[in-house]
Amino acid sequence: MIIELDSLEIVFDRGKEPLKVLDISHWGVEEGEQVAIFGPSGSGKSTFLHTLAGLLPVSRGRLTVCGHALEGMSEAKRDQFRAQYIGYIFQNFNLLQGFTALENVLMGMTFSLRKSDPEEARRLLDEVGLSHRLRYHPSHMSSGEQQRVAVARALANRPKLLLADEPTASLHPVNKEDVLRLLMDICDRHGCTLVMVTHEREVIGLFEKTVTFLEFNRAYQGPLGGKA
């Protein structure tokens, strides 16, 4: 199993009343699987993804990702873990505006233990169909192209697990399926496990394995109560 969790709880410290946003009894993902997690906005999907990426600490319970137990792991260790094992794609691309497409991809290698390899960055951009946009800055690219750069960047550190947070939400409907298929194909080619969260019902049909987030997040109290 590449992801395995037991009695996972994420609690936000909000003064006198701590807010429990995640409470999942048991869940797991096999290596190489492609999983879509579906749920309405505010249900805690992104929080769950952030926890898997080590961006949030585990409050209670047990969470093992890529063979590393994240509970009790220091923030600096989680940073290292993320740099080495995780690729992350954001809903709003989050590309560095002052950097070219090629430099954005190189940035994905910078903080991992790997040496930055411009040739590999070029190859990744070629793989997502952007070999003609290497020197372009994000502001000069379409939203579909920007998300492709984000995909290439997420793969730059050769991650074992690719986490995608609503990767198609900001895209034009015409581009959604293209980007999603690209993401799934590229994960297949790179032997990378894919976990994607989405609130778009129309995209989950592409996945063999789908989880409805409400099924297992016992902390979810409705559209407002579960909002983190």
Place this chain on the structure above:
Amino acid sequence: MSFWRIVLKSLKHHRFSNSLAAISIATGIALLVAVYSFKEQSHNTFTQVGLGVDAILGPKGSPLQIVLNALYHLEDMPGKIKWTYFKEVEKERIVAQAIPFVVGHSYGGFRVNAIDGKFLTEFEYLPGKTFSFSEEEGGQGRPFSKSHEAVAGWEAAKQLNIKLGQTFNPVCGVQEGDPVHEKDKITFVGILTPTGTPHDRAIYIPLETFYGLEGHPLETAIMAEQEEYREISGAYIKIKRIRGGALHPGIQDLKFAINQSDRNQLVVPAEVMPRLHNIIGWIDRVLIAIAVILTVLSALFLFFSLLSALREMRRDLALFRALGATRKTVMGLVVAEALIISLVGGILGLTLGHWLIGMGAHFIKVETGVGFTAGYMSMIDWLVIPGTALLGLLGGLVPGIQAYRLGVLENLSPIS
């Protein structure tokens, strides 16, 4: 992509505010460098030379003016003294050496002083150092040996491109537009090696040449023949030493005796120069205070421009964190930016400061005759790089800590 490449990219991305911060630092540093250089150079100039002359025999008038004229070739001598009186002083038992001179002529903006030949051969302009014409050290020729021969100081020769055998007509006065002794051609026979003193910026002719110059009143010509009528501007006096190298204490009695006379006085440069230093020191302190305030303001400007840039950089830094950068790394990025801006400002300031010295030196030379060197390295020059590095570290510290504390998620994607 290396750490420093990311820093440079980020600097480029905020180039406008970063350039302003660097320029403001450069301005403060330039002023500091220039003021300190002028301070040190003027201090060196106005303290070193007095060492060669224990006292100056001159006319009544401002002692400071006499020192500035006799030692630094500035200002005018306030009058003249009788040759016969000079001879009396020369015979005093505590006087080791007395060199008479006449000032009031110039050539190409440099003073032409008529002086006793012993000045070039026996006079020690600094303890143990006499003038030299050694070609190996940059000198040429020989001392003057007859009338209408001249010797140029090293700087004067360099500035006027003087060659041996070249002739010139001295100007009767030291101001622009003063009349020229058209019929008197004086030949350069020697160029002194550099001494690092104002003597480098003067031209020397024999004392007797002064009395023979065409165009002077008849009385001046008579002075050449009849000693009782002869006048000079003043004389450098060396006092005998007592055991241990100190001046003979009799100098105070001699000074008292001479100062009782109606027309003469004995000026001791070591007593007069502190007054000049007080005047210069006060101006120095004001200028240094302005420069320090400017530098502090520029450090504050750096601090606020970094804080402002940090607001724009929050998303980028949060993204670095999301990609695996540690808190220390993002703090390092911000501090490194501050360090580079500050160092660039420092290097620019150093260059600009020396350029200012060069420009200022030109005008000061024209106006006062005091020479300053743009290439002179003052104490502050050696402190600029470590100082600006420290400034950058301090200026970048608070923005760096803010970057360290930056939350990743609140600066990135919305929560769903």
